[in-house]
Amino acid sequence: MEEALSSAMDEIARLVGVTHVLRGEAAARWSGDWAGHRRWQPLAVARPGDTGEVAALVRLANRHRLPLVPVSGNTNLVKGTVAEGALMVSLDRLSEIREIRPAARVAAVGAGVVIEALNTALAAHDLMFPLSFGARGSAMVGGVLSTNAGGANVLRYGNTRDLCLGIEAVTPTGEVMHLMGALHKNNSGYDLRHLLIGAEGTLGIITAAMLRLVPRPRAQATAMVALPSLDAALGLLNRLQDETGGAVEAFEYMPASFLRALLRQFPEMRPPFDTMHAVNVLVELGARAPRDVTPDATGQVPLAAHLEGVLAALWDEGHVLDAVVAKSEAQRAEMWARREASAHVLRARSPVVEGDIAVATDRVATLVARTGAACRALDPGIEITGVAHLGDGNLHFVGWPSRPDAALCAELSRAVETEAVALGGSFSAEHGIGLSKLGAMTAHKDPVALETMRAIKAALDPNGILNPGKLLPKG
Amino acid sequence: MEEALSSAMDEIARLVGVTHVLRGEAAARWSGDWAGHRRWQPLAVARPGDTGEVAALVRLANRHRLPLVPVSGNTNLVKGTVAEGALMVSLDRLSEIREIRPAARVAAVGAGVVIEALNTALAAHDLMFPLSFGARGSAMVGGVLSTNAGGANVLRYGNTRDLCLGIEAVTPTGEVMHLMGALHKNNSGYDLRHLLIGAEGTLGIITAAMLRLVPRPRAQATAMVALPSLDAALGLLNRLQDETGGAVEAFEYMPASFLRALLRQFPEMRPPFDTMHAVNVLVELGARAPRDVTPDATGQVPLAAHLEGVLAALWDEGHVLDAVVAKSEAQRAEMWARREASAHVLRARSPVVEGDIAVATDRVATLVARTGAACRALDPGIEITGVAHLGDGNLHFVGWPSRPDAALCAELSRAVETEAVALGGSFSAEHGIGLSKLGAMTAHKDPVALETMRAIKAALDPNGILNPGKLLPKG
Incomplete structure (x- = not known):
């Protein structure tokens, strides 16, 4: 047993290079989760340098029956990368932006590309990959696809799966699947892209993706709004969507209880209003067309004027209690800072x-x-x-x-x-299932769907190599 | 053999009622394809009245090893419903619109609901299901989901899979899977909805769906444009998207060769321009916001003014050769009639x-x-x-x-x-694969993806009951 393991470790080192196999202290970054819920001791962390090496690692894991846990930015919140005694395969070296095609509004990127780094590269083309959540500075393409990450802009742009036109992936038996088209229409068999997206690394390792890009908004109009109820907030959302033709990019609810906890933990932050209201919403509109940002005859910018007009009308009707529209980027940043502190406040x-x-x-x-x-x-x-x-x-x-x-x-x-x-x-x-929500999967997921998932997992990963024990509760 | 079949037929008749089992002449509507490529003789056509009856039929088919071909509107173009000697299961009686929820912009509908009928029902709420293609007057929800239908409005609204939040389906072994949530975020295991959408009835029978709705455009601005090249047309598209903030709903190319064939077959139709140009595009913008349709101080409607302004600017630069903007609904209908005649012209x-x-x-x-x-x-x-x-x-x-x-x-x-x-x-x-594109699947589809599809099919449909021989070429 010891000898077999040692031989496997030698093979891994030869495969990816000895400097890219980490153990013990050197693997600390991969030996615990971001939220600090759990620490574990992986067998080792291998950092392959290309898709071929990922595939070879998976074949090796099948031969040696080593459980294998894929990881990229390691910002998962549901213990999806717990890897006690398992070989971790980190995709972080697959960090190449292979291609940006502005006219087609797509980019081909490796699984190790950090979301924020991609957006930095896209800014030169006035484009963006519109996935926005707190961990964007460390989360990587492989992870956001494997978990179908969401975030604050889903109401305008969809979840990660809606932003992905193609993938390249390694199957659980170590073969490479090339589905990297930049196509808006492609009805040629089962949509394996959508099967792997959100599968949390249990059905394959996504090594690259063809991502959809959108134009960067020409400007934002951002406001904090206090409302008498959540239903009034939904009314504001629908009214704004109707008035602006669907320009709402974010609509984030913060109750008084959250703001109080925030101010306790970060006393240097300011409350949004002098009075504390029960229901507060951060609303942001994104301007797409030039006329949204071209001042009219009275000097008003149409998008901001729209927002202020709708808020004023609802205030007159008693559906809005208070509102402040950001007059500068600094004010906008302050509004978002409250919301983005939630990861820290709620887990403190x-x-x-x-x-x-x-x-x-x-x-x-x-x-x-x-x-x-x-x-x-x-x-x-x-x-x-x-x-x-x-x-x-x-x-x-x-x-x-x-x-x-x-x-x-x-x-x-x-x-x-x-x-x-x-x-x-x-x-x-x-956030997905990982290990944290297995009980809820058993309790609440449609039992026929669960059996179908188990049949797919067994058919595609006969040796149970990929991220075993995650996502699917035992039957 | 004969006796076993006769006993199966008796069971089917008892299950769905003898008036809902059709054979011979009575089954003519289901015994050939829309395009007239193929006629076939099904064993029988069963028309179940609810999801439970569909599931019972599938279990019966498994017991008797009867091949089963699901069908709804039967407008498929790739021989996807060929059913020689097979039991056809028509979903047309599952035609109930179960629920329309305007505030959440969703509708729960049966697989037998005709797309146009759904839109008629939605008009009262100023909403629509934005899937638009020639067969919308007979195509049904089950079919458009099973084939992931596309059409003319995909550039704004996506394919059918992008318009579906949840499904109810019968598995290949006859169990009912309930995944009918109206959720924009739901990361709870493999996305079986996306696996079944586009699977052409080989992995399950979709019996109902939760569909996304969008507001009906407040108005359209429609034009025929002649351009010097296809690249100039792409330039027009990107310019219009940038100027309008993404309001282009359709952008349909018609070459001179098509227009000539159209006019030969329908001499009563008029050509779009006095001169025949090589590259012609039908472009349509959809207005979402009130200000897009509120006339400005000069009496111009902003959306139409935008379209005319962009066309005029491109004409000045030599990137547009000719253009006509529809001034009435009749002119708009004439523009669309040319495009929609293509199904007849191209197959004549x-x-x-x-x-x-x-x-x-x-x-x-x-x-x-x-x-x-x-x-x-x-x-x-x-x-x-x-x-x-x-x-x-x-x-x-x-x-x-x-x-x-x-x-x-x-x-x-x-x-x-x-x-x-x-x-x-x-x-x-x-259009999908059906029987027509099996050769192309073998020739062009990624071989690892093909093997993965076969493994999934074998795992979920061990008796090979559902639409056998379609979509997946033999290994």
Whole structure:
């Protein structure tokens, strides 16, 4: 056994080069998760330099029956890269932007390209890859595809899968699949791209992708708005979408409970309004057409004027309590800083119960009410907060229970997911399953769908090599 | 054998009711394809009344090892519903619009709902399901999902898969899978919805869907434009997208050869211009925001003014040869009538070589040149025409060979597909594979992808019951 492992390690070192095989302290960056939930000891971390080396590693893992965990930016939030005793394959060296084609608005990129680095390269062409979330400075293409990352701009641009036209991937048995077309129409068999996107590395390792690009907005109009209710907020969203022809890029809900926690943790930050309101929304419009940014006869910029006009009309009608439109990039940055601090604020206390849940946009208010009631019934002393991508129905529920009781936390977590599912919603909106949500998969996923997934996994990965134990609960 | 079959037929009749089992003349509507390429004799056509009956039929087919061909509107163009000796399962009775939720902009509909009927129902809410192609008056939800139908509006709204948030489906072994959420974010395991969409009924029977709706445009601005080249046309497209913030809904290419064939077949139609130009485009913008349709101080409607302004500027620069903007709904209808007659014009002559091919938008001009050259090299007397969804890169190539020679036609067809693939394109853009493109699948599809598809098919449909022989060439 020892000898077999040692021989496998020698093979790996010959394959990717000895400097690209890391163990012990050198592998520390890959031996724990971003949120600090878990540490683990991988067998080793191999950093292949190209797709061929990735494929060879997977074939080797099949021969030696080594479990293999793919990783890129390692910003996963659901223990999707836990790799105790497994060989980790880091895609970070596949960091080449292979091609940018501005006329076709596509880019071919390796799995190790950091989202923010891609956008820096695209800025020269006035284009962008419109995926926006807190970890964009370290998350990589391979990871965002494998987890179908979402974020704040989904209501305008879709999830990662909607932004990907083609992939190159290594199968669980170590063959390379070339599906890198830059095509808007291609009905030639099962859509394996969509099968691998969001599969969390259990059905293949995505090594490169052909990504859709969009023009950078010519300008943004950004505001903080206080509203009397979540339903009033949905009314504002629909009104803005109608008035602007769908220019809303972000629509982020921050309850008073979140703002209070934020100000406690970051006393240097300012509250959005002098009065604390229960329902606050950060809204951002993106200007696409020149006339949206060309001042009219009165000197007003149409996009900002639109936003102010709609807010003023709703204020007159009592549907808006207060609002402030950013007058400078610094004011806009301050608005976003509050929202982007949420990853730190919401995880600063322990114990914590988190729910990454979603419902249709017309049911968010009900979801907030019901999750709150269900949790208070279990723990009257619980503090409830969270933030939401209100424009796409995704609520990041956070509860701080009154006492550190693991059984209570588990029960609260189940209650939150159950309420989402009861409203036709998802118990896992954008973070995925990993190890963290396996119980919820068993409890809530359609059983026929689960059996179908297991059949696909068994057919494509007969040796159970790729990211074993993740995503799919045991049957 | 005879006895077993007769017992199966009795079971089917008991299951769906004897009036819903059709054979012989009564099944004529399902015994041939729309384009008239093929007639066949199904064992019978069963018309189940609900999802439970569909599932029971599939279980019965597994017990009796009956091949089963799902069908809805039967407008397929690639022999996807050929059912010689097979049991056809028609979804046409699943025609209920279960729910329309205007605030969430979704509708839950049965597989038998006709696309045009859905849009009629949605008009009352100022919403639409934005899939637009010639057969929309008979094509049904089940079919457009199973084939991932495209059409003229893909550049703005995407293909059918982009317009579907959830499905209900019967698996190849006769179980019902409930994935009908109206969610914009749902990362809970493999995306089986996308696996079944476009699978042409070989991996499951879609019985219902949760569809995305969009606001109906407040108005359209439509024009016919003659240009000096296809590259100039792409320039017009990008300029219009930039100027209007992405309001182009259709961008349809019609070469002179097509217009001449159209006028020969329909002498009552008028040519778009007094002079016949080589490159003609039908362009349509859709207005979303009120200010796009509110006349300005000079009485001009902004959207139409935009279109005219861009065309005038490009005319001044020599990038547009001629243009006419529709001044009435009747003029707009006349423009579209030319384009929509293409299904009749392009199939009116025999022999005919058709290619449903696609490349990235920046390569269409090259594709047109190379397919033409390749075909003329094989048959100097060939007449070449076609139309294209230029905005998404999809060319409907048509060649009329100089002589009725089946071997030549096959060679021409292969040459057309080969040129598309050589440019990184697809040999099957929007019509799918069916039986017609099996040879091209073998020749051009990534072999690792093909093997992966076969493994999935074998795992999910162990008895090979669902639409056997379609989509996947034998290994």
